[in-house]
Amino acid sequence: xxxxxxxxxxxxxxxxxxxxxxxxxxxxxxxxxxxxxxxxxxxxxxxxxxxxxxxxxxxxxxxxxxxxxxxxxxxxxxxxxxxxxxxxxxxxxxxxxxxxxxxxxxxxxxxxxxxxxxxxxxxxxxxxxxxxxxxxxxxxxxxxxxxxxxxxxxxxxxxxxxxxxx
Amino acid sequence: xxxxxxxxxxxxxxxxxxxxxxxxxxxxxxxxxxxxxxxxxxxxxxxxxxxxxxxxxxxxxxxxxxxxxxxxxxxxxxxxxxxxxxxxxxxxxxxxxxxxxxxxxxxxxxxxxxxxxxxxxxxxxxxxxxxxxxxxxxxxxxxxxxxxxxxxxxxxxxxx
Numbered sequence: 333x334x335x336x337x338x339x340x341x342x343x344x345x346x347x348x349x350x351x352x353x354x355x356x357x358x359x360x361x362x363x364x365x366x367x368x369x370x371x372x373x374x375x376x377x378x379x380x381x382x383x384x385x386x387x388x389x390x391x392x393x394x395x396x397x398x399x400x401x402x403x404x405x406x407x408x409x410x411x412x413x414x415x416x417x418x419x420x421x422x423x424x425x426x427x428x429x430x431x432x433x434x435x436x437x438x439x440x441x442x443x444x445x446x447x448x449x450x451x452x453x454x455x456x457x458x459x460x461x462x463x464x465x466x467x468x469x470x471x472x473x474x475x476x477x478x479x480x481x482x483x484x485x486x487x488x489x490x491x492x493x494x495x496x497x498x
Numbered sequence: 499x500x501x502x503x504x505x506x507x508x509x510x511x512x513x514x515x516x517x518x519x520x521x522x523x524x525x526x527x528x529x530x531x532x533x534x535x536x537x538x539x540x541x542x543x544x545x546x547x548x549x550x551x552x553x554x555x556x557x558x559x560x561x562x563x564x565x566x567x568x569x570x571x572x573x574x575x576x577x578x579x580x581x582x583x584x585x586x587x588x589x590x591x592x593x594x595x596x597x598x599x600x601x602x603x604x605x606x607x608x609x610x611x612x613x614x615x616x617x618x619x620x621x622x623x624x625x626x627x628x629x630x631x632x633x634x635x636x637x638x639x640x641x642x643x644x645x646x647x648x649x650x651x652x653x654x655x656x657x658x
Contacts, residue, residue: 370535372535418541474539485538
């Protein structure tokens with residue numbers, strides 16, 4: 333009888349420990365996350381001369397990485413600025429309806445992405461690939477005025493992702 | 499209930515209490531569903547910016563000449579000529595300072611700086627201080643459909 337109780341107690345302890353250790357693994361894997369790979373960098377621009385950074389230009393185009401469950405569908409929303417700012421001065425910033433591209437393949441290709449010419453002003457849905465990832469690229473166009481004051485202009489782009497449940 | 503059973507029960511409860519923070523802390527991990535990236539640009543003001551209408555006045559030591567007209571310039575002192583093939587000459591000199599085929603830019607937002615510098619004459623910077631002030635020319639053909647009859651040209655000068 334005592335042996336049975338001893339075994340029962342050990343089983344209970346093992347179950348508790350396994351439960352405690354197992355939970356973080358399963359819950360973390362279910363989350364979808366977004367991270368930044370590269371900022372959108374225009375470099376030097378001259379007053380009166382618009383400058384475009386293509387979504388295909390590595391190290392200059394904005395690049396995000398979304399990770400989550402393999403094959404899950406996610407919704408992707410951008411919050412886009414319309415101006416860059418420097419010391420109280422504004423400079424128009426344009427994101428056209430084709431300036432976004434994505435690739436969820438095992439070998440994402442910025443120059444020839446799977447999902448191209450996407451509108452960053454509207455919600456985009458896409459499935460995480462076999463690696464559980466989506467690479468997202470975004471280009472932009474800055475339009476300095478002829479009288480644009482010199483300075484370092486900045487703005488922020490926010491990307492929000494979530495599972496659609498599909 | 500024996501003392502042994504009580505001790506075992508207490509041990510189980512203690513383990514549950516110890517295990518629970520593990521579960522609680524991992525059910526709410528730090529997960530970033532959103533990410534914010536920076537956009538940056540450095541605006542540089544060159545020595546001067548001379549729009550087309552100013553370029554075509556006598557006060558500027560460079561003139562637009564020749565080519566097939568695609569638009570006329572009505573500014574004071576303007577030559578009334580904006581060429582599809584853009585040629586820059588210094589007044590009184592026959593040599594071409596800069597040559598640009600605007601057609602190449604039609605259909606594009608603008609012609610890039612690198613492309614223009616590459617397409618300029620190789621001796622652009624070796625013609626002495628009078629001509630060397632021109633180091634950058636940018637033609638903005640912004641959203642021009644093929645066959646369009648207008649464009650905007652901006653000339654930028656800076657000190658050599």
